[in-house]
Structure formats: C-alpha cells, structure tokens
Amino acid sequence: MTDTDIVVVLTALDLEYKAVRAHLDDTEVRRHEAGTRFETGTIRGTSCRIALALTGVGNQSSAVIAERVIQEFSPLAVLFVGVAGSLWDKPVRGDVVVAERVYAYHGGTSEDGGLKARPRAWEAPHAVSQLAHLLDRSGDWRERLPAESGSPDVRFGAIAAGEIVQNSSKSREAKWIRDHYNDAIAIEMEAAGVAHAGHLNSATVGIVRGISDMADGTKDATSDVQWQPRAAANAAAFAIALAEELVTERKALDMSRAESRPEAATSTGGTTVHNVASGQVGIQAGTVTGSTVWMNVAPTSDRIDDLAAAVADLRVRLDRARAAGEFDADTYEAAEEELDTAATALRAPNKDGRKKAVLALKRLNGLAAETTDVAAQIALVIAAVNGLS
Structure with missing residues (x-):
C-alpha cells in the first residue's frame, strides 16, 4: 500500500x-x-x-x-x-x-x-x-x-x-x-x-x-x-x-503545483498541452508532448514497459535540469541513484517491487522539489505505479 x-x-x-x-x-x-x-x-x-x-x-x-x-x-x-x-x-x-x-x-x-x-x-x-x-x-x-x-x-x-x-x-x-x-x-x-x-x-x-x-x-x-x-x-x-x-x-x-504548470503553449502545427495530475486527466490538444499519458484506465501490470518509458523520460528531464543548473553535482548524483533504484524495482513484477519503486520515486521527488518540471512528472509516475493491479 x-x-x-x-x-x-x-x-x-x-x-x-x-x-x-x-x-x-x-x-x-x-x-x-x-x-x-x-x-x-x-x-x-x-x-x-x-x-x-x-x-x-x-x-x-x-x-x-x-x-x-x-x-x-x-x-x-x-x-x-x-x-x-x-x-x-x-x-x-x-x-x-x-x-x-x-x-x-x-x-x-x-x-x-x-x-x-x-x-x-x-x-x-x-x-x-x-x-x-x-x-x-x-x-x-x-x-x-x-x-x-x-x-x-x-x-x-x-x-x-x-x-x-x-x-x-x-x-x-x-x-x-x-x-x-x-x-x-x-x-x-x-x-x-x-x-x-x-x-x-x-x-x-x-x-x-x-x-x-x-x-x-x-x-x-x-x-x-x-x-x-x-x-x-x-x-x-x-x-x-x-x-x-x-x-x-x-x-x-499538489494543487498549487498543478495550477502553476503552463496550460498551453503554441507550437508549429497546433497547440501543445502539458497536463499534470495524480488522477484521471482529460486532454484536448493538437499535440501532446513530453509525457507518457494513460487515457481512461489506470496502468495495470501489463504496462510495465510504459512505466519504464516514463522513468526513462524522467532521466531525460533530470539531465535537462542539470544542464540548466537546477541541480548541483551531489543532488544530481543522488537523484540518478534513486532513478536507478526505481527502474530496477519496477522490473520485479510483485507488490514489493512496486513499493520499492514508489519509495525511490518519493525520495527523488524530495530531491527535485524545487524543479517544477521534474517534480510534476514524478508525481505522475508515482500515481501510475500506485495504479498497478
């Protein structure tokens, strides 16, 4: 639990x-x-x-x-x-x-x-x-x-x-x-x-x-x-x-963080909408980028590959934040370790693996608390892991 x-x-x-x-x-x-x-x-x-x-x-x-x-x-x-x-x-x-x-x-x-x-x-x-x-x-x-x-x-x-x-x-x-x-x-x-x-x-x-x-x-x-x-x-x-x-x-x-996210940004070919929430999300957009999204159903045990992709996306965001100077070297190293722990734990198809993954992601969330983009995506992944059957 x-x-x-x-x-x-x-x-x-x-x-x-x-x-x-x-x-x-x-x-x-x-x-x-x-x-x-x-x-x-x-x-x-x-x-x-x-x-x-x-x-x-x-x-x-x-x-x-x-x-x-x-x-x-x-x-x-x-x-x-x-x-x-x-x-x-x-x-x-x-x-x-x-x-x-x-x-x-x-x-x-x-x-x-x-x-x-x-x-x-x-x-x-x-x-x-x-x-x-x-x-x-x-x-x-x-x-x-x-x-x-x-x-x-x-x-x-x-x-x-x-x-x-x-x-x-x-x-x-x-x-x-x-x-x-x-x-x-x-x-x-x-x-x-x-x-x-x-x-x-x-x-x-x-x-x-x-x-x-x-x-x-x-x-x-x-x-x-x-x-x-x-x-x-x-x-x-x-x-x-x-x-x-x-x-x-x-x-x-959590509500403040969600409201502080940009609701829409104009891009070539239409509108790009970034949706961040821990529950069900309604999406209306020309293009959705930068996120792994589950529609109408919580992720189940056969969606581990999707979660692995979401964790990989977190790593990309983390690298981007590091390059922008939003993480110092020690915090970045600690965050990478928590990501590795979460990725490994998700490969274990059982309750203990999911619990370990969530704990690692929560620790990562603490390290990334001042980085809105990364923290918001972590919240999405935690919600997805919690939704596994």
Whole structure:
C-alpha cells in the first residue's frame, strides 16, 4: 500500500494508543505478514487518514516497527506520540513537548579519564517544526483536548532518548545528561529509534510528547495513574491536529503545483498541452508532448514497459535540469541513484517491487522539489505505479 496522504502514528504504551484512537472513526485492522497489527481510520470530522501502531517500549523496538510501517504505507509522515519526563522543572506535568531535535544520549567511549560522550542527534524536519509552531500560535488544536485537560502549554526543544526510565535529578545518568545534553527539556525511551528509522528511509518524522512526570525522584505508580492518561491525551490532541495540517498542506501544495504548470503553449502545427495530475486527466490538444499519458484506465501490470518509458523520460528531464543548473553535482548524483533504484524495482513484477519503486520515486521527488518540471512528472509516475493491479 502506498498513500502520500496517510500519516502514521506510533505509540509505545496502550494508554497512548487509546488516546490517539479516540480521535479516529471507521477504524479497520490491518495485519503485517510478520504479525504486527495496524489500525487505519480517519480523523473524526475529516477525510485525513491515519495508520496507528503500537511499538512497545524502547528505541530498538520502536525503530523496527517504524521501519515496518514506513515500508508498508509509504506515509506522508510518521509521528511518535506519548508521555515523557520533564528535565530542569520546565515543562510541567500536562504540557506538550514537540521535539526540535532528538538525542540518543547513551553513546560514548570509556577512557581512563572517564566516559566521553559521542553525541548522535536528529533534527526535526523544518516543515514539521514550522507547522507545529503555527498550531501552537493559533491554539486551534486545543479544541481536541478533553475537558479535564486544563490549559497545557506547548514547549519546543530537544528530547533525550535512552534505554532507562529516568527518575532522579542526582543520579550518575542525570549528571551525564546535565553535562552533555543540557538543552534537552524532556526525556523518554523511543524517539531516537523512530528518528533513526526515518533517517534511513528518507521519511518525515515528528515527535510529540506529553509530560507525565518530572524525572526527579517523584515519579511513582500513584502519580502515573493520575498523570499518564492526561499527558497522553494532550499529546494525542496536538499530534492529531498536526497530522491533519500536514495532509491539508500536502494537498494544497499538489494543487498549487498543478495550477502553476503552463496550460498551453503554441507550437508549429497546433497547440501543445502539458497536463499534470495524480488522477484521471482529460486532454484536448493538437499535440501532446513530453509525457507518457494513460487515457481512461489506470496502468495495470501489463504496462510495465510504459512505466519504464516514463522513468526513462524522467532521466531525460533530470539531465535537462542539470544542464540548466537546477541541480548541483551531489543532488544530481543522488537523484540518478534513486532513478536507478526505481527502474530496477519496477522490473520485479510483485507488490514489493512496486513499493520499492514508489519509495525511490518519493525520495527523488524530495530531491527535485524545487524543479517544477521534474517534480510534476514524478508525481505522475508515482500515481501510475500506485495504479498497478
């Protein structure tokens, strides 16, 4: 399955899962061949689609499940949603934290002079960060909060992700974080795994956490019962609003790109019309050039040759853009690699081949985002691959 208008939401705990699921309608269970269960549904009151999955606790399991859902759905974005502990007294319980970067803080090297940090970090995608700040300023996301949630603040900053439950402000681990990652404002156990899986698969990842404890020795079973559900509900409300904004923005961008294409150009012998769309296209023209076009029917498995020709046409467009100075050498080389991957994957007459081709084309689309001609044609080819039976 490939769908650029679906957002994957991952959680580690059942209570976090239920907090997200409470915002969804028309849910259906989908089973991965390895046994992982996903639920797909729409955000209540909208057509925005969500795929929800439970990872379990820890960076390793979250990385595995994150990669699995990316391969399964090729989503617009992956959001990890759940609870976290606060660092340095702010944010407070109930607040929402959106990661601007994620630290895997357990990396280091042991030397005679002590343990030396080997930092590893992942920055939040710019578009996700910008949308999250916009949501915070507008306050519209608060309409999704449960009545008992109060008025939580949204905080933006670094999140530290390790492999232990941090519940002390005086321990060796607390000192380690204070010495080496002192701009972190929250701490948890899954974000590094999800961020790394997103990095390896060129997927957009956002981390949204609700503060359920202060990570200072006051965390206990009684406070968890009170604060974990509230923190999870607050994080879920913000994340669902963010997912809706991501999908809405993507649709608006696709429409804008289509409208910005020249509708007609005069040429010898008639009119040449360039049509760009991800669905059915009506064509009225004297001459149609520069595109592989399917009329009235989506491409099926016996049209692989047509798709191969479309990929070859992409290569011509890419070369033309490079010659015009629209690609630097490194970007051009990376784009060629993705084209080669897509072409090879399309020769495999099965679902996995199609999924690999779409992922490669999506990565290519990211590289060519500033090149209208190439990006528009990539969108056509992705739609064609998705239409294969």
